[in-house]
Every structure is written in structure tokens, then in C-alpha cells.
Amino acid sequence: MDLLNALFQSAPWPTLRAGLHVAFMLAALYLLKQVFSLRAATALRHLAKPRSGFGVAFAGLVLLFAAMLAYQATWQLSGTSRPDFVAFMQLHDRRQFNPAHWIERGRLFDHTGELLAESRDFARGGETAVRRHYPYGPVFAHAVGYAHPRYGTAGMEAAANVSLNGGRPDSLAEWGELGRRLITRDKRPRGRDLTLTLDAALQQAAYRALGERAGAVVMLRPDDGAIRVLASTPAFDPNRLQAELFSGRDPRSRLLNRATHGLYPPGSVFKVVLAAQALDAGFSSRLDCPADGYTTSPRYRKIRDHEYYSARGAGRDWQGHGRIGLDRALIKSSNVFFAKLGVGYGHDAFGRTADRFLFNRTIALTASLSKAQVMRTGRIPRIAASDRYGLAQAAIGQGAVLATPAQMALIAAAVANGGVAPQPRLLVAEPPRPLARLMNADTASRLASMMRRVVSEGTGRVIETPGLAIAGKTGTAENPRGDAHSWFIGFAPAGRPTLAVAVLVEHAGYGSAAAAPIARDLLLLARERGLL
Amino acid sequence: MSRSAASEGFAGHWQQRAPERRLLFWALVTITLGYTMLLGAGPKDGYLIRSIDLLPLIGLAAGYGAAHLLLVASGFRGDQVLLPATAFLCGAGVLAQYRMGVFIGEPLSMTGYAVMPAGALLMAAGAAMAKNGRYRLLARWPWGWALLSVALIGVLLVTGQRFRGGVYAVGFVTPTELLKLTVVLFAAAYIDLNAKALANWRGPIPFPRLRPLWPLIGFFVLLLGLLLLQRDLGMVVILAMALLSMLAAGTRRAGYLVYGGFAAAGAAYLGYRFFDHVQSRVETWLEPFRDPTGSSWQILQGFTGMYSGGLWGEGFSQARPRYTPIAESDFIYAVIAEELGFAGGVLLAAFFLLLLARLLLIAARARSAFGMLAASGVAAVFATQIFLNLGGVTKFVPLTGLTLPFVSHGGSSLLTAFASLGLALAISDGEPARKKKKRSASKRGTAATATARGAARR
Incomplete structure (x- = not known):
């Protein structure tokens, strides 16, 4: 026992452990291969000839299990294409080695290539973690938004969450990249960069x-x-x-x-x-635009032009625009004209x-x-049709x-x-x-x-x-x-x-x-x- | 008893079961490799391993070694793959459960250490006892099995504890687990007796005659009612699948599966309408992110572990599967998929498929109709339970809360699984040779009558 404990605490143990892991998988595969090569000796020939139908049932089971494993893979292997799942892991998982904490979200650029958002490593209580950094601070607060483990995502960070986290591979090269990362146990998934039209x-x-x-x-x-x-x-x-x-x-x-x-x-x-x-x-x-203004009913306050108010404020008198066309009305921004026009x-x-x-x-x-x-x-x-003043x-x-x-x-x-x-x-x-x-x-x-x-x-x-x-x-x-x-x-x-x-x-x-x-x-x- | 002089005696039997021994040896080697890797995690976490930490592995090896010797000594001729396959699965279970701390820290619990070796021995002993066609004695009293089944639920309903609307067994023993065996035996015996009537379909749209079906339907409805009282829906699904598969296998009419599918769809809808916990399970299944820190917490933590494990996993000792709540029973697959990665999950699924393939082979080759039916039933029970557990953990189907045979931590469910395999092993041993030396004449008489009856029915 002491010997074992000493071994487990010795320097080469991590390497040895990795070797054991490989050996375990190989031994299990060898076991399956042995089952296959011994199939003749274990075929139960002393019993009756096999009835039909059971092979079909087994084929069905194999298909069912394969479908289930394929579905499992969409979580276990390409989980980054599930933004809710990634957010859940980033917020609730305490496993330091979970790749979700290490996703290098894609960077965001403006149309000239100016960096708007990137992921950076930072130290947190002796460990490192990844955090989003926004060089422009509040300037793009709404357009680019934020991605934060506690507060979630907003703006472009939310809209592009899937792509930024790596997304669903949609080309052969991207599938290849996902495969390479899985096989080589690359724990730093890298998302896709996005270029925005913003300046x-x-x-x-x-x-x-x-x-x-x-x-x-x-x-x-x-x-x-x-x-x-x-x-x-x-x-x-x-x-x-x-x-x-x-x-x-x-x-x-x-x-x-x-x-x-x-x-x-x-x-x-x-x-x-x-x-x-x-x-x-x-x-x-042309429409007549008197200085006195316009209303649909004597009960309502008259709609007047701003010249009327500024003249009154200065103690002057204003004659009104008179009969004017649309161009003049727009240039002068005549309220009376457009109220009449709309009604x-x-x-x-x-x-x-x-x-x-x-x-x-x-x-x-x-x-x-x-x-x-x-x-x-x-x-x-x-x-309402009766509401002409409205x-x-x-x-x-x-x-x-x-x-x-x-x-x-x-x-x-x-x-x-x-x-x-x-x-x-x-x-x-x-x-x-x-x-x-x-x-x-x-x-x-x-x-x-x-x-x-x-x-x-x-x-x-x-x-x-x-x-x-x-x-x-x-x-x-x-x-x-x-x-x-x-x-x-x-x-x-x-x-x-x-x-x-x-x-x-x-x-x-x-x-x-x-x-x-x-x-x-x-x-x-x-x-x-x-x-x- | 044996076919040739060469295989007479212990030496002959020893020779004959060499494939089983070879497979068992490699299964135990594989598990030992994993176990060493596992023990290495102790010192890293500040826990120095003691001699007792080797006990689970030694117990497993001893139990399976003894089981193998028992089969050899009894001159057992049957299947040679089931024993090593379950040894690997149990070993994977020991590894995962050790990781979950089942063996560490608590005062020596016999259930932790002894169940698996005892189960392996039980399986071999059952196979040795019921071999050579003796298993057909079990077909003698169909209604005895039916009565026993109802009694088992009755015992649980009387002694069990009510908790959140369900009824749960107190302590270690869950009597209803045995239903997986008793119901299969009842149905096999009943269908064997009434195969012809059940296969006689009539009408423009072929439909089974109801008269021979009524006893089965009545029995199943009674079980259904009692199981619904204790809210054990997983068991209902398992038993329904077993009954339908056995009906289809016994009558060779796939139509039973079609009509059964309709009935199941209707029942599923009614269950969804009238049971709150079915609704919440289905909602968790369809929308796991609606309540991620509540009802979906366990399944999402399981997925989180799997995602951390990736394709290869970190090997035993690196990952942190304890973050998934009560993972040692229902969610043991998530632990393995985390520690050994997706590759480990595929490996485990492959061994389960191997187990199912052997059960189906035994069913396909069984000499008696009863043997075929019983083996089909056992296969259906295992297939359903494995699929519902794996599918539930991977969110392929709604979660049903069933254990994973041989891998999950458990008592009654594990022993029932071993007993069922003992029955399948016994069936795979075949029937006594027709021409016999004048030995144990009375026993032979019974067996011969049974064979004659079986032959007449075919």
C-alpha cells in the first residue's frame, strides 16, 4: 500500500495515469475483438437452428442506440452550438477544466478591422479564467452589447452568441477543425470572428x-x-x-x-x-395657413406655427404663411399646413x-x-374616425x-x-x-x-x-x-x-x-x- | 449428459469453457487497469489509499472467478459470453461508484461490497440448477407467478413509505424489482400454453381474438393500476414492452407490436394529461432551459460533465462527477461519459448491445418455446431498461428514473438482473439428450413429458 501511495504521488504518475487510460480503452477494445474472434466457439451450436426475426430486432436496437449516441454527441462534442447550454455551464459549472470556461469567443471588429470585443485571460483567485474585453467601453455598450457569465448576453454578443462560441460547423473544414480539437483534446475552443458594418x-x-x-x-x-x-x-x-x-x-x-x-x-x-x-x-x-392657426373643432386648442409663438414672445405681430405649397410648408415646417393636409x-x-x-x-x-x-x-x-383632432x-x-x-x-x-x-x-x-x-x-x-x-x-x-x-x-x-x-x-x-x-x-x-x-x-x- | 467422451469430467468441462475464461480474464484485466488509474486519484486529493480500497476489485474478481468455476464444475454447456460481458459492466459500475464515493468514508457497507460478487454467484448457481431443461419446471404454474407478482406490489404498498405521491421501499429491498422476472415467467408460460389461439387472427383488418387475450390484459391492467398507485411508470413501460415483445415472438405476429404501439401512444397521452410528474418530466425533456437550476439541474449537470469530458475524457480521477446530484444510481452513465468521454460512452453502449445480442441469440436458438419466450422477455426487459436509462440521461427520451443494469449502485435491481441472466443462461444450456442412460428416471420422465407437450404444440 505504501508503495502504491508513493507511486501515486511520484512525479511520473500523471504520465503513467494517461498511459493507463489508453491501456484501459485498448484492453476494452481487445476484449470486444476477442468476443468477435471467439464467435464460432460461442455460437451455441448445440441448440436449435436460430429462428428468424431476432436478427431484425437486434438491428433495430443497434439503430436505436446509434441514434441515441448521435444525439448525445450533439451535447457532448458540439455543445458550443447550444448557446443556452454554454451559458448554463459558464454560470453554473465549477469544473475548472470545462472547455466552456475557456472558449475563446470570436472577436468583433468594425468594418475597418478595428477591434470592438475580444476574450482575454485574467487571474481569478490563483486560477485563470477568460473574460470579455471591450476596448471602447461604453461607446458600443448597446450595439455590441456584452457577454458576462452572470448577466448573460445582450446586443451583438447575444445575437451572434452561437457563431462567437464556435457555432454549428457548416463546412467540411469546420467539421475537420471540430474533429481535430476533440481528438487532440484541445481545451481552448475558438469561436468565429465577426466583422460589423459599424465605424x-x-x-x-x-x-x-x-x-x-x-x-x-x-x-x-x-x-x-x-x-x-x-x-x-x-x-x-x-x-x-x-x-x-x-x-x-x-x-x-x-x-x-x-x-x-x-x-x-x-x-x-x-x-x-x-x-x-x-x-x-x-x-x-396650395393650402391657406393663417397666423391664427387651425383646429378641427372650437373645443380644441388651435395648432399654430412656431413663428406665431416666437413673434408673440418678442411682442411682434406675425401675418402667417398665407397660401403656400408643399415645398414651402416643409421648408418652413408649417404645422398648420400639415395638420390640414393630414385631416x-x-x-x-x-x-x-x-x-x-x-x-x-x-x-x-x-x-x-x-x-x-x-x-x-x-x-x-x-x-378613431370621429377623432379628427387626433x-x-x-x-x-x-x-x-x-x-x-x-x-x-x-x-x-x-x-x-x-x-x-x-x-x-x-x-x-x-x-x-x-x-x-x-x-x-x-x-x-x-x-x-x-x-x-x-x-x-x-x-x-x-x-x-x-x-x-x-x-x-x-x-x-x-x-x-x-x-x-x-x-x-x-x-x-x-x-x-x-x-x-x-x-x-x-x-x-x-x-x-x-x-x-x-x-x-x-x-x-x-x-x-x-x-x- | 455431455456430448462426447472428450468433454467428460472436470478436465473436459474446464477445457470446454476456455473461451469464457479467456474473455473473463481480459474483462478483469481491463477493470484492473481502470481501477489502478482510479486509486491514483486518492493521494492527489489528500486521501491515502488503504488495503480495504482494493476490496471492491478483489470481491468482483473473486465473485466472477467462483461463478466461472461453478459453471465448469456443474458441466454447464451454455453461453460463454454473458458472464464476461456482465463482468465488464459490473467492473465499469464499480469504477464509477468508487468515484462517486460509494465505497469511501462510510462504515463498511455490505451492500456496496457484496452485492455484485453475490449476484454473479447467484447467476451461476441459478444457471447450474436450472440447466439441462430443468428451467421448464418454472412453466408449470403460470398463475402462481401472476399471484406472486401481485403479492410483491402488495408488500411494497403495505410496507413502503409515501413520499411526494410515490411509494418507495424502506431501506435496501425493493420487492417490485422482482416483477421483471415474475411477470416474464408468467407471460412466457401463459403464451406458451395459448400460442395457437393467440396467433389465430381474424377479420378484414387482422385483429387478435380477444378471448385468449383477456387473462393477459386483465393481469396487466391490474398490475398497471397497482404500479400507478406507487407511481412506478418506468416499471410499467418495461413490463408492457416485455409482454408485447413476448406476444409477438410467441405468435410470430408483429401486429401485436403495432396495436401495442397504438395502445402505448394512448396511454402515454393519458399519463401526460393526468399525472403532474409525467408532465413535468416531459416539459423538462422538451425545454431543459426553462428551469435550469430547478427541474433540469440534474440532467444539465450530467451534460455539463459529459461536455467537459469531451471525446476521450480525462480518465478516472481527473473529472468532478460528484457535481451531478445522486449520479451513482440513475446518472451513472453521465459519470462514465465524463470520465472516459464520448468514447467511453460508446464502449459501454457496445457492451450493452453485446449483452442484448447474446440474449436474443439464446431466444432465437432456444429448443423449447417456453425457453424462447422467457429469453425474449428477459431481453426485452433489459433492452427497455437500458434504453430508457441511457436515453433519459442523454435527453433522447424523457427521464424515467430507472437504474442502469449492472452499472448503477443498487440492491434489488442488481440481484433481479443477475437472476434474469441466470434464467437465460439455463435456457442456453439446452435440453437433455433424448437418449439417456438409465439415470434419474423420474426426473427424465417429467422432462420427456414436457418435451412431448412442447413438441405437440409446435
């Missing part, structure tokens, strides 16, 4: 521009839907997740991705939608427009992954209408892309494809030139930049919780648009004051980086 420099600029304010920036290419910026503030640092973030009582809602899931009254940027509805219907006349076309036409512009949906940003990262579009409930409010993007920044960016992209909204994409590997036609091509081109004039001579003229033809629409959305939200949607260059953008800054007042300058700065930076 780290632009994203960082957007994040910094929003600063301490709550808001969101979405920027994408109108022609192929590649998303360059998907920023949301306030954010959190995915390198240092804290429990309070997940308590559900965070007053600043830092977990909320405002870009894809934040619902805001769109205010005047929604006039682009109404203008498209009217142009599609062949609208070409004139009626509830049914408005409902159809809401459908055509994809309200009340969710849209996958990563359609090729098993679990999609999604954006939601705005919400427009059915407005329709008037909705027509100027107030009242019942809510929109997400991502959807407004998609609408700007559709105007820039001849009326067709592209499928928004986060993965470079996914082929571009159109999502839906939101308006006629002719409407889109007329709307585009109107939006160009909004910046050159209208409400957006503060951001007019020599040499960069920005087209856009400002928005100042009243809301019950405080100062108006500042919106800007647009694209550039107007003649040959290559980037569309939507900016929202919560409670920051006029669209031209907060949101539009952010959009301009980003477009300038994009031009500097050769992305425009």
Missing part, C-alpha cells in the same frame, strides 16, 4: 457629441443598409457591469437601446412622411401610410443569425404617433435611395437587399430636393456647410415630460447620397439647436474618413 470613429464621435445628454444617433448607407453608427446614451461600461444596472430601477434606463427601441414623438421630422403621402397621392395645390386625406389614408412606412413592426438587423438583433419601428395606433396632431408627429431613431434613419435612407428603404445590416457578411418601398421614386426625388432646401434656406440652415450638400428635416417634439426633444433626419451629399442619419437628443429644445449640429459634425467626419 468605430464615427460611433465614438456620436457618443461624445451626445455627451451627458440622453439621446441616440443612427447612421446608415442608403444604398446597401450598412449601419455605420448605432449609438445610444446614457450608456454603461460593458467591462464593468454592475448589479444595479439590472435591478429594473435604474432612473436613467442605461440598458435601453434608445436608437433601436426608444419610442419618441417624432414631431416635425414626421412631416417627411406626410409629405410623401401627399406627393404619392399627386398633391400639387384632408383622412383617417384611412393615414392608416395606410403608417403601414407603408413600416410602423408597428420589428425589423431584424442580423437576419442570418439564429437569434436576431432587432430594431423596432414606431407606434401608431388606429385613430388625426391633425398625428399629422404633425405629435399626439398618438411615436417613432424610434432607427426607423427615422430608415425613412431618411428611403428618401435618399429613390423611395426604397434598404434592409438595415450590422454584419458585413450579409448581402444587401431592399427592405420595402416606402414611396414612389418621383416622390423621393422631389422630397429630396425639398429637404435640401430645408438646410439651405429653411429651419435647418444653421448647419448649412459650404461644400457639403446636406439635405434634412429638423424636428422639435413636444412631450409631457419636459423640454421638447430635438430631432434631425437627413442625408448627404444631396445629389448622390451615401449616408443617411437620424439624431435624437432628449429634452434639448429645437431640432436646429442640438440634433442638427451633431448630424453635421458626423457627416463632416465621415467625409474626412472617406466614407461620404
Whole structure:
């Protein structure tokens, strides 16, 4: 016994033990081979000739056991293709040698190859473990998300969980790689790297521009839907997740991705939608827009233009826009005009427009992954036919209408892309494809030139930049919780648009004051980086 | 008794059973290799091994050696693979159970050390006693087996403890485990007597005549009711599979399996509707991640161990199978698949298939119809139990909580498994030669009558 104990504690024992392991398996196989070679001697010839049917029963059993072992292999050997299972092991398994703790999740890159997320070894109480590292910290908190053993996964880390963990092998080479790892007992499974369409420099600029304010920036290419910026503030640092973030009582809602899931009254940027509805219907006349405003019933407060309020505030008198056409109304962002326009076309036409512009949906940003990262579009409930004032409010993007920044960016992209909204994409590997036609091509081109004039001579003229033809629409959305939200949607260059953008800054007042300058700065930076 | 003069006497028998000895030797060598690897884990964890730690291995080797000698001494002519195959399976069980701490730490428990050697001896003794056609005495009193079966459940219902709606045996003995043998014997005897009537199907859509079936159906429904009282659904499935397989084998009508399949589907649906614990098992099976730290904890921990083991495993002593709750009984397969990897799992499955192949061969070659039926029944019981256990642990089918024959830690289930194999071994010995020397005339008379009866029925 002492001898055995000494042997087991001696230096060569680990090697010996591995040898014993191999010997055990070989001996068991040899035993099976002996059974086979002794089959003649053990065939029970002294009994009757074998009855038929029992061979079939045995073949059935073999098939059943083989099927069971094959299923077992999908857990035991290619368990990385089960994201729930990997998450369970990473959270609940105490075996240090479990490969699940050692998966080198694939890295995430932006479209220029800038590193956005990687796995790193770190020491934990004398042992090493693997942890996810995000070089940009909170900048990509929502878009890239996080993968944490306790808090789970979010954002791209969640959507691409299977691929990042290694995924289901789908080519011969990948099967070969899985086989090599299993046979050589390579305990460091390596996931697949993914390249995102995002641009780290632009994203960082957007994040910094929003600063301490709550808001969101979405920027994408109108022609192929590649998303360059998907920023949301306030954010959190995915390198240092804290429990309070997940308590559900965070007053600043830092977990909320405002870009894809934040619902805001769109205010005047929604006039682009109404203008498209009217142009599609062949609208070409003029409407009278008195300074006194417009209402559907004397019982309701009049809808007036912002010039009315600013004139009154300065103690001046304002004559109103008079009879103006659609282009003038859009450039001046006339509430009276669009309220009248919306009520004139009626509830049914408005409902159809809401459908055509994809309200009340969710849209996958990563359609090729098993679990999609999604954006939601705005919400427009059915407005009762008797509620004409509600329709008037909705027509100027107030009242019942809510929109997400991502959807407004998609609408700007559709105007820039001849009326067709592209499928928004986060993965470079996914082929571009159109999502839906939101308006006629002719409407889109007329709307585009109107939006160009909004910046050159209208409400957006503060951001007019020599040499960069920005087209856009400002928005100042009243809301019950405080100062108006500042919106800007647009694209550039107007003649040959290559980037569309939507900016929202919560409670920051006029669209031209907060949101539009952010959009301009980003477009300038994009031009500097050769992305425009 | 023996076929030729060359194999007369101990030396002849010794010579004749050489294949069994050779296979048994290699099985024990394999297990010893594993056991050495296992013992090596002790000092690493700060546990110095003592002489007593060798006892499980020595007990196993001694038990199987004695069983082999017993078969040789009695001039047993039958199967030579079952004994080594079960030796390997029991050895794998000893290895896994040692890992789970069944043998360590507690005061010397006889159940831990003695059950396997005793079982091996019981199997050999049973085979030696019932060989040479004597097993057919068991066919004499079909209804005696039926009564015994009902009585066994009765005993459990009276003495057992209620726990969460089920009835469990107190301590070591679970009398209902014996049902796997008694019900097979009853059905084999009954079907043997009524084979012709049961095989006589009529109607445009062929359907069995119900009159000869009623006793079987009545008996099974009674058992079903009693077993449902104690919530032993795994046993219900095993017995149903055994009955249907024996009916199909005895009448050579596969239609019994078809109609039985319909009945099973209906019964499964009713079970799902009316039993909470069936529902929760099925839900755990379909959606294991709905309650990962609750109802799915055991199966997910089992998978976690298997995933850590990978293809080759870390060998005994490296892995941490104790993280899987109560793995030494139902989940022993997860332990082996963790320590020896997927390869070890395949190996174990191969040995189980070998066991089943031998049982089916015995059934296919049995000289008497009763022997064929009994061997089929034993094979069906083993096949169902093995499949439900392995399938349950690998989530291929819902978990039923059955033990894995020979490998799981257990008392009654293990002894019943050995006894069933003893019966199969006895059947494989064959019948006494027709022309006999004038020895034990009375016994021969009985056997000859039985043979004549069997022949008349065929």
C-alpha cells in the first residue's frame, strides 16, 4: 500500500495515469475483438437452428442506440452550438477544466478591422479564467452589447452568441477543425470572428457629441443598409457591469437601446412622411395657413406655427404663411399646413401610410443569425374616425404617433435611395437587399430636393456647410415630460447620397439647436474618413 | 449428459469453457487497469489509499472467478459470453461508484461490497440448477407467478413509505424489482400454453381474438393500476414492452407490436394529461432551459460533465462527477461519459448491445418455446431498461428514473438482473439428450413429458 501511495504521488504518475487510460480503452477494445474472434466457439451450436426475426430486432436496437449516441454527441462534442447550454455551464459549472470556461469567443471588429470585443485571460483567485474585453467601453455598450457569465448576453454578443462560441460547423473544414480539437483534446475552443458594418470613429464621435445628454444617433448607407453608427446614451461600461444596472430601477434606463427601441414623438421630422403621402397621392395645390392657426373643432386648442409663438414672445405681430405649397410648408415646417393636409386625406389614408412606412413592426438587423438583433419601428395606433383632432396632431408627429431613431434613419435612407428603404445590416457578411418601398421614386426625388432646401434656406440652415450638400428635416417634439426633444433626419451629399442619419437628443429644445449640429459634425467626419 | 467422451469430467468441462475464461480474464484485466488509474486519484486529493480500497476489485474478481468455476464444475454447456460481458459492466459500475464515493468514508457497507460478487454467484448457481431443461419446471404454474407478482406490489404498498405521491421501499429491498422476472415467467408460460389461439387472427383488418387475450390484459391492467398507485411508470413501460415483445415472438405476429404501439401512444397521452410528474418530466425533456437550476439541474449537470469530458475524457480521477446530484444510481452513465468521454460512452453502449445480442441469440436458438419466450422477455426487459436509462440521461427520451443494469449502485435491481441472466443462461444450456442412460428416471420422465407437450404444440 505504501508503495502504491508513493507511486501515486511520484512525479511520473500523471504520465503513467494517461498511459493507463489508453491501456484501459485498448484492453476494452481487445476484449470486444476477442468476443468477435471467439464467435464460432460461442455460437451455441448445440441448440436449435436460430429462428428468424431476432436478427431484425437486434438491428433495430443497434439503430436505436446509434441514434441515441448521435444525439448525445450533439451535447457532448458540439455543445458550443447550444448557446443556452454554454451559458448554463459558464454560470453554473465549477469544473475548472470545462472547455466552456475557456472558449475563446470570436472577436468583433468594425468594418475597418478595428477591434470592438475580444476574450482575454485574467487571474481569478490563483486560477485563470477568460473574460470579455471591450476596448471602447461604453461607446458600443448597446450595439455590441456584452457577454458576462452572470448577466448573460445582450446586443451583438447575444445575437451572434452561437457563431462567437464556435457555432454549428457548416463546412467540411469546420467539421475537420471540430474533429481535430476533440481528438487532440484541445481545451481552448475558438469561436468565429465577426466583422460589423459599424465605424468605430464615427460611433465614438456620436457618443461624445451626445455627451451627458440622453439621446441616440443612427447612421446608415442608403444604398446597401450598412449601419455605420448605432449609438445610444446614457450608456454603461460593458467591462464593468454592475448589479444595479439590472435591478429594473435604474432612473436613467442605461440598458435601453434608445436608437433601436426608444419610442419618441417624432414631431416635425414626421412631416417627411406626410409629405410623401401627399406627393404619392399627386398633391400639387396650395393650402391657406393663417397666423391664427387651425383646429378641427372650437373645443380644441388651435395648432399654430412656431413663428406665431416666437413673434408673440418678442411682442411682434406675425401675418402667417398665407397660401403656400408643399415645398414651402416643409421648408418652413408649417404645422398648420400639415395638420390640414393630414385631416384632408383622412383617417384611412393615414392608416395606410403608417403601414407603408413600416410602423408597428420589428425589423431584424442580423437576419442570418439564429437569434436576431432587432430594431423596432414606431407606434401608431388606429385613430378613431370621429377623432379628427387626433388625426391633425398625428399629422404633425405629435399626439398618438411615436417613432424610434432607427426607423427615422430608415425613412431618411428611403428618401435618399429613390423611395426604397434598404434592409438595415450590422454584419458585413450579409448581402444587401431592399427592405420595402416606402414611396414612389418621383416622390423621393422631389422630397429630396425639398429637404435640401430645408438646410439651405429653411429651419435647418444653421448647419448649412459650404461644400457639403446636406439635405434634412429638423424636428422639435413636444412631450409631457419636459423640454421638447430635438430631432434631425437627413442625408448627404444631396445629389448622390451615401449616408443617411437620424439624431435624437432628449429634452434639448429645437431640432436646429442640438440634433442638427451633431448630424453635421458626423457627416463632416465621415467625409474626412472617406466614407461620404 | 455431455456430448462426447472428450468433454467428460472436470478436465473436459474446464477445457470446454476456455473461451469464457479467456474473455473473463481480459474483462478483469481491463477493470484492473481502470481501477489502478482510479486509486491514483486518492493521494492527489489528500486521501491515502488503504488495503480495504482494493476490496471492491478483489470481491468482483473473486465473485466472477467462483461463478466461472461453478459453471465448469456443474458441466454447464451454455453461453460463454454473458458472464464476461456482465463482468465488464459490473467492473465499469464499480469504477464509477468508487468515484462517486460509494465505497469511501462510510462504515463498511455490505451492500456496496457484496452485492455484485453475490449476484454473479447467484447467476451461476441459478444457471447450474436450472440447466439441462430443468428451467421448464418454472412453466408449470403460470398463475402462481401472476399471484406472486401481485403479492410483491402488495408488500411494497403495505410496507413502503409515501413520499411526494410515490411509494418507495424502506431501506435496501425493493420487492417490485422482482416483477421483471415474475411477470416474464408468467407471460412466457401463459403464451406458451395459448400460442395457437393467440396467433389465430381474424377479420378484414387482422385483429387478435380477444378471448385468449383477456387473462393477459386483465393481469396487466391490474398490475398497471397497482404500479400507478406507487407511481412506478418506468416499471410499467418495461413490463408492457416485455409482454408485447413476448406476444409477438410467441405468435410470430408483429401486429401485436403495432396495436401495442397504438395502445402505448394512448396511454402515454393519458399519463401526460393526468399525472403532474409525467408532465413535468416531459416539459423538462422538451425545454431543459426553462428551469435550469430547478427541474433540469440534474440532467444539465450530467451534460455539463459529459461536455467537459469531451471525446476521450480525462480518465478516472481527473473529472468532478460528484457535481451531478445522486449520479451513482440513475446518472451513472453521465459519470462514465465524463470520465472516459464520448468514447467511453460508446464502449459501454457496445457492451450493452453485446449483452442484448447474446440474449436474443439464446431466444432465437432456444429448443423449447417456453425457453424462447422467457429469453425474449428477459431481453426485452433489459433492452427497455437500458434504453430508457441511457436515453433519459442523454435527453433522447424523457427521464424515467430507472437504474442502469449492472452499472448503477443498487440492491434489488442488481440481484433481479443477475437472476434474469441466470434464467437465460439455463435456457442456453439446452435440453437433455433424448437418449439417456438409465439415470434419474423420474426426473427424465417429467422432462420427456414436457418435451412431448412442447413438441405437440409446435
